[in-house]
Each structure stands twice: as C-alpha cells, then as structure tokens.
Amino acid sequence: MDHSEMLGRFVVEAGDHLASLEADLIDLRTGGPDPARLHRLFRAVHSVKGTAGFFGLTAVIGLAHVMESVLALLRDGKMESSPALVHDLLAATDKLRLMVADPGQSETVSSGAERAVLQGLLRHEPAVTVARPAPDVPANLNAFKLDAELIRNALGQGHHLYIVQLHLQADIEAAGQTPLHYLREAAELGTLIDTALDLGSVGGLDDTAPADLVCSILFATAMESDLVVGTFGIPAGQLTPVETAFLEDWLVCQPTLEHKQPVLEQVSAPDTRFKPEEMVRVPVSLIETLSSLVGDLARGRDELVRLTDGTTADAALGAAIGQLDAITTGLQTTVAHVRCQPVGTLFGRYPRVVYELGQKLGKEIRLETVGDEIEVTRPLIEGLADPLAHLIRNSADHGLESPAERQKQGKLAGGTIQLRASLDAGFVRIEIRDDGRGMDLGRIAGKAVEKGLISPAEAAAMTPAEIRRLIFAPGFSTATEITDISGRGYGMDVVKTNVGRLGGEVDVESEPGRGTTIIIRLPAQPPGAKPEAPGHPAVAA
Amino acid sequence: MQTQFHNNALRLVFPGDILSTNVAELRVALLGHLGAYPMAGGVIADLGLSNLIDSQGLNLLVALFRECERRQVTFRVENPVPDIQRLFTALKLAERFGLTPAPTPVLAAT
Numbered sequence: 001m002d003h004s005e006m007l008g009r010f011v012v013e014a015g016d017h018l019a020s021l022e023a024d025l026i027d028l029r030t031g032g033p034d035p036a037r038l039h040r041l042f043r044a045v046h047s048v049k050g051t052a053g054f055f056g057l058t059a060v061i062g063l064a065h066v067m068e069s070v071l072a073l074l075r076d077g078k079m080e081s082s083p084a085l086v087h088d089l090l091a092a093t094d095k096l097r098l099m100v101a102d103p104g105q106s107e108t109v110s111s112g113a114e115r116a117v118l119q120g121l122l123r124h125e126p127a128v129t130v131a132r133p134a135p136d137v138p139a140n141l142n143a144f145k146l147d148a149e150l151i152r153n154a155l156g157q158g159h160h161l162y163i164v165q166l167h168l169q170a171d172i173e174a175a176g177q178t179p180l181h182y183l184r185e186a187a188e189l190g191t192l193i194d195t196a197l198d199l200g201s202v203g204g205l206d207d208t209a210p211a212d213l214v215c216s217i218l219f220a221t222a223m224e225s226d227l228v229v230g231t232f233g234i235p236a237g238q239l240t241p242v243e244t245a246f247l248e249d250w251l252v253c254q255p256t257l258e259h260k261q262p263v264l265e266q267v268s269a270p271d272t273r274f275k276p277e278e279m280v281r282v283p284v285s286l287i288e289t290l291s292s293l294v295g296d297l298a299r300g301r302d303e304l305v306r307l308t309d310g311t312t313a314d315a316a317l318g319a320a321i322g323q324l325d326a327i328t329t330g331l332q333t334t335v336a337h338v339r340c341q342p343v344g345t346l347f348g349r350y351p352r353v354v355y356e357l358g359q360k361l362g363k364e365i366r367l368e369t370v371g372d373e374i375e376v377t378r379p380l381i382e383g384l385a386d387p388l389a390h391l392i393r394n395s396a397d398h399g400l401e402s403p404a405e406r407q408k409q410g411k412l413a414g415g416t417i418q419l420r421a422s423l424d425a426g427f428v429r430i431e432i433r434d435d436g437r438g439m440d441l442g443r444i445a446g447k448a449v450e451k452g453l454i455s456p457a458e459a460a461a462m463t464p465a466e467i468r469r470l471i472f473a474p475g476f477s478t479a480t481e482i483t484d485i486s487g488r489g490y491g492m493d494v495v496k497t498n499v500g501r502l503g504g505e506v507d508v509e510s511e512p513g514r515g516t517t518i519i520i521r522l523p524a525q526p527p528g529a530k531p532e533a534p535g536h537p538a539v540a541a
Numbered sequence: 542m543q544t545q546f547h548n549n550a551l552r553l554v555f556p557g558d559i560l561s562t563n564v565a566e567l568r569v570a571l572l573g574h575l576g577a578y579p580m581a582g583g584v585i586a587d588l589g590l591s592n593l594i595d596s597q598g599l600n601l602l603v604a605l606f607r608e609c610e611r612r613q614v615t616f617r618v619e620n621p622v623p624d625i626q627r628l629f630t631a632l633k634l635a636e637r638f639g640l641t642p643a644p645t646p647v648l649a650a651t
Contacts, residue, residue: 168600
C-alpha cells in the first residue's frame with residue numbers, strides 16, 4: 001500500500017470516526033454520560049489523532065489532542081457534560097472534518113477559536129492524584145520489559161501498542177531482508193518498546209531442521225492493526241493489540257508518574273457495531289459495474305435457455321446450462337446483497353440536523369431511529385435523503401410544540417422525532433413520526449380553500465384522510481411565518497414528487513395532540529432498476 | 542573456520558558473513574570443532590570478520606548458544622561489528638552473548 005493509498009484510507013476512516021463522534025456527541029447531550037458512549041467518543045478522536053500523527057498532519061493532531069483531553073475528563077468523570085460543551089465539541093468536530101477531508105490543505109483550516117475554547121475548559125481542571133494497586137500484567141506481556149516512559153510517550157502521541165510475532169525465516173528472510181534491516185524499518189514506523197526471542201524453540205547444533213526463531217516485538221505505532229499487518233507483511237494472527245486500558249492503569253501505578261495533562265488514552269469498550277477486519281471498502285461505481293455485468297450475464301443465460309427451448313438432447317449441454325443458471329442466480333443474489341446498505345446509514349445523517357434545528361428553534365428534540373438494520377438499495381438511500389431531511393425539518397418546525405406549550409399540555413418539554421424503517425410485502429416502509437401537536441384539519445381545509453386549491457363544498461365533503469393529504473398539494477402551507485427551516489409551502493409537494501420518482505407513495509396520519517406520522521412506502525427496487533434476486537431481505541415477499 | 546584454544550576456552554573465528562547460504566556448512570564445522578575440544582570450559586564466537594547476519598545465521602548463533610548451555614560451558618561473542626551488536630542488543634541477546642550494552646541507540650535510523 002503506497003502513501004497515497006494509505007492517506008486515502010485515512011480520509012475514509014477518519015470520516016467514519018467523525019460521523020460516529022458527531023452522533024455520539026448529540027446523544028451525549030440528550031442521553032447523558034453513558035460510559036460506553038464516552039469511551040466511543042474518546043476512541044473516535046483518539047483514532048483520528050493517532051493516524052494523523054502517522055501522516056504528520058499537525059493541525060489535525062493539535063485540534064484532536066485538545067478534544068481528546070476534554071473527552072478524557074468527561075470519560076473519567078472529572079468534567080460534566082453540558083449543552084454548551086457539546087456545542088463546542090461539535091464545532092471542533094466540524095473543523096476536524098474539514099481538515100481530514102483534504103489532508104493536504106489541513107494546515108490552512110483555521111481552528112484557533114475552537115482550540116482556545118476547549119483549552120479554556122482544561123485550564124480549570126485540577127490535577128487529580130490517583131492511587132490504586134498495580135494491575136496484573138497480562139500473560140502475553142510478561143516476556144517484555146515495560147518501559148513506562150516509552151509507553152507514556154507512545155500513548156501520548158495517540159499510538160496503539162501491539163505485540164507483533166515475527167518468524168525470522170517465514171516473515172523476514174522470505175521478505176528478502178535481514179533481521180536488523182527489518183527491525184530498523186519497523187523502528188521508523190513506530191517505537192520498538194521491547195523484544196522477546198523465544199530461544200527455547202531452538203535446539204542445539206545437531207538439530208538438522210532447526211525451528212524458525214520467533215521474535216515478539218512490543219511495538220507502538222500510530223497505525224491501525226490492518227496497516228501494521230500490511231506493513232510487516234505478516235498474517236493477521238501474528239498481531240495482538242495491547243489493551244490500552246491496562247496500560248493506562250499500569251502507568252498510573254508507576255511511581256514517577258505525575259501528569260497535569262491527561263497524557264494517557266484509553267481504548268474504549270469494544271464496539272460491536274461492526275468488525276472492520278471483516279469489511280472491505282470498494283467504490284460504488286465498481287459495485288454498479290459488477291451489478292450491470294451480472295445483469296448482462298443473466299440476460300445471456302436467459303437467451304441461452306430460450307435458444308435451447310429449455311431442453312436439449314445433449315446431456316452435457318444441459319448440465320452446463322444448469323450449472324450456468326445456478327451460478328448466475330448465485331451471483332445475482334450476492335450482488336443484490338452487496339448493492340444494499342442498512343437504512344441506518346441514511347438515518348445516521350440526521351442527528352446533527354435535528355440538533356441544529358433544536359438550537360435554532362429553541363426546542364428540545366430527541367431523534368429516535370428504529371429498523372436501522374433494514375437493507376435497501378443505494379439509489380433508495382440517496383433518493384430518500386432530501387425528502388427525509390425536509391420532513392424532519394417540518395416535524396421540528398411545525399409539528400413539535402415549544403417546550404412551554406408542551407408542558408402546558410402535560411407533555412415532556414422535549415419532543416421526539418422518530419425515523420422508523422420496516423419491510424412490508426416487498427415494500428420498504430419509512431415513517432417519520434413526531435409526538436407534537438398533530439394536524440389541525442379545520443385549519444388545513446380552510447387554508448386549502450383560501451388558496452383556491454379546493455372549493456368550500458369540496459372541503460366539506462372530504463374525509464379526514466383526504467384533508468390531511470392536502471398538505472401534499474402544490475403550494476400548500478399552513479405556516480403563518482415563512483422560515484429558513486421549512487416553510488415556503490412547496491416542500492411537501494416536492495417530497496411527494498421525489499418519492500414518486502422512486503416509485504413510492506407518501507401518506508400521512510395524525511392525531512390531535514398526539515403527533516403526526518408521514519409514511520413513505522417504496523418498492524424495494526426503484527423504477528428502472530434491474531430486478532434483484534429473490535431471497536434478499538429488502539425484496540422478500 | 543579458524544580456531545584457537547587458550548585458557549581453557551575455544552575461540553571460533555567465523556570466516557565471514559553468517560548467511561543462509563553457508564549456515565549448513567558452518568553448522569557442521571562448529572559441531573566438528575566442539576567435538577574436537579570436549580574439554581573446553583568456554584566457547585568464544587569471534588565475529589570480527591562477519592559484517593552481516595541473516596535470519597538463518599542468527600538461528601545458527603542461537604543454536605550454538607543453546608549447544609553450549611547443553612554442554613554446560615560458557616559462551617560469549619566477541620568483536621561484533623556495530624550493526625551486529627545492535628541486532629543482538631535489540632533482540633536482548635547481547636547480555637546472553639556476554640556483550641556489553643551498545644553505546645549508541647539500539648536501532649537508530651540509518
């Protein structure tokens with residue numbers, strides 16, 4: 001992997017970390033100091049900083065470091081979360097995002113204000129002296145001499161620690177290198193804290209088939225494990241990450257330690273949401289090309305079956321066609337799955353939107369998502385992005401009451417917007433629910449008459465459902481004030497049009513005082529898309 | 542391979558680099574010399590002529606060390622060039638091989 005590839009990978013991975021960071025910061029504001037969330041927050045910034053260190057991105061490192069310091073205080077219970085703190089961390093996250101999006105220009109992104117604000121918070125934090133018994137050293141570290149200074153420095157730079165097992169012949173000699181050259185190269189990529197050679201595996205001189213000497217290295221580096229494996233050219237099984245949590249505890253117990261700054265970083269609790277080592281990133285265009293080729297293959301198969309009329313006297317040809325059919329169907333199924341993404345990737349775009357809306361509108365808004373795991377095709381994800389954003393803005397602006405109004409009605413001051421996905425007989429159903437004031441049917445009908453969309457007689461004859469659907473009429477709006485949030489009166493029409501382009505329908509349910517639900521029902525496959533193979537979750541009947 | 546027997550110690554002078562291409566030959570020679578001096582109380586591996594050691598070469602030296610352990614005779618390395626000394630230090634073999642610590646950083650970038 002060359003430098004530009006690694007940098008490209010950093011951009012993608014840092015983007016993921018920052019997305020996770022943003023979502024967790026917003027949850028922190030509404031959900032409180034959940035330890036797992038605080039660990040994830042810390043870990044996200046820590047990872048960005050660590051890899052940025054590998055590439056020498058000093059602006060990223062500087063900003064990430066101060067964020068990390070604040071998050072460490074939060075994590076360790078030495079600082080309390082507040083809406084203002086979340087706001088400051090989000091502002092810093094925005095700057096980090098700008099920096100990592102274009103690492104070459106990261107130094108030109110101004111982040112002085114964000115850093116100053118966060119550093120101001122750190123200055124008020126007293127140093128804390130911690131006294132506790134030294135933790136037991138894990139068995140796999142017993143062979144090493146743990147140098148506190150080296151480890152502290154490495155962790156202070158955001159580095160990860162690994163135990164790397166090197167087989168002198170299988171890994172080093174096979175790479176055409178001498179041990180010294182190999183170790184020197186490793187030393188340029190991180191810090192060799194200690195080594196351990198398994199001498200017991202080697203017999204005496206009369207051993208004509210001597211065992212391959214195994215050298216274990218305690219290695220600190222900014223690189224993530226997959227990069228270490230690739231750089232060392234070793235199987236993944238020969239790399240063992242060292243729990244930073246242990247190292248932090250261990251360092252605290254070293255007699256010479258006395259930090260004013262939180263030098264140590266702790267690895268968060270395992271995040272089981274996905275396993276990076278089991279995933280691979282490929283460009284969407286490549287998947288679309290693959291999908292297209294599979295479609296062509298399927299058409300070729302169909303043509304072949306048609307030409308042979310589905311039967312042939314030639315047994316070998318019949319068997320070959322049968323095999324081709326099975327393989328093609330398997331490919332279709334696999335590609336259909338590859339082309340899908342969990343709808344959570346779409347829902348994950350809105351926590352920040354909702355947070356900003358709440359800030360602007362002076363409302364407390366909680367975003368809930370249900371059915372994140374439902375898989376839909378990428379065109380649906382992209383096609384729904386704008387309509388959902390508009391519907392969320394509408395719910396926040398028009399649906400949810402102000403905190404005072406809600407409390408007057410005996411509701412919680414904070415409102416909830418829920419995004420819910422489900423599968424329904426080959427259709428994907430997306431609901432945008434709010435627990436706000438609900439729709440005022442009289443007002444909607446009056447507005448429609450006033451705007452000349454319907455006559456008073458038509459309004460009188462309409463069912464409640466028909467009146468509710470008037471909000472999707474072009475030019476309809478009940479908002480008395482046009483805002484930059486949601487209101488010029490054409491949004492719901494555009495939503496309906498865009499959903500229609502995806503082959504879907506939109507409907508609305510509402511109950512006065514209880515809230516409103518917009519329902520989008522879409523075929524799992526948008527119009528014009530090649531049919532997916534049966535059995536896929538998004539198209540299952 | 543030249544040998545010297547002095548003060549009850551057998552000095553084995555390695556003739557050059559210790560590489561996969563010659564370890565088999567060296568292994569036979571070492572066994573022969575150790576067999577010729579069963580009364581030796583110590584073995585000295587003189588690496589003054591060796592500039593390079595590869596993985597199998599290192600394995601051979603470790604095997605020699607282990608052989609001496611088995612025979613209950615002392616073992617030490619003498620005259621290693623700086624790079625080889627660094628390698629031994631990096632792998633924590635220097636002390637086992639009776640070498641003093643390297644005066645310079647173990648794995649300073651070249």
